[in-house]
Amino acid sequence: MARQYPWVLAEVAWSDAQEFTRGTYEGLPLLSWGIAPRDKLATRRQLRAMGLRPGGREPVAILYFRCRRACKKVFARLFLIEGAAPVRPMTPARWAALGAAMAARRRCAQCREDAGTELPRTRRVCDPCRYSVGGLEPWDHLHDVVVGEPTLTAAEHGELDTSGRDGGAVAPVIWLHPPAAAGPAAVCAAERGEVA
Ligand SMILES: [Zn+2]
Secondary structure (H helix, E strand, O other), X not given: OOOOOOOEEEOOOOOOXXXXXXXXXXOEEEEEOOOOOOOOXXXXXXXXXXXXXXXOOOOOEEEEEEEOOOOEEXXXXXXXXXXXXXXXXXXXXXXXXXXXXXXXXXXXXXXXXXOOOOOOOXXXXXXXXXXXXXXXXXXXXXXXOOOOOOOOOHHHHHHOOOOOOOOOOOOOOOOOOOOOOOOHHHHHXXXXXXXX
């Protein structure tokens, strides 16, 4: 069987002479483990460790190797160390812009509140909003916490007479199936039809 990446002599950006590569990958010279010159080429993270950044330069080669921990083949972009620019220092304005960008990731699109955690990029809605708005997908993890459909709005919840309970206002849980003695786990199993 032929090699997947046969050795190829090719013109490369980091040397005047032709160098041995393993062909091309996405239009760039492909290098295998150990043949990339460490003094001339570096990954983005290696540049960062040197206090450098690609600075808008395109990668000049691709390094491939097998990552044991990830159990897969990794393709890393290599940049010319020579063409790298120094890392820009953080200024108060840059810190502020970064903070605003991170806050926008945590803000709920429905209630505009900070959810305290990064929300999914596809649908930036916090869990309480997702539940009160309805339309939960059948596989939504909120089904493990709350069962049934919301019947009251937030205002109606606030007006509920909770004097019979000890203190705090507790949202009523509407059970689709009466809770079994074994607890919520058994209820979930019953919903999936695993228990007769
Ligand atoms: Zn919300």
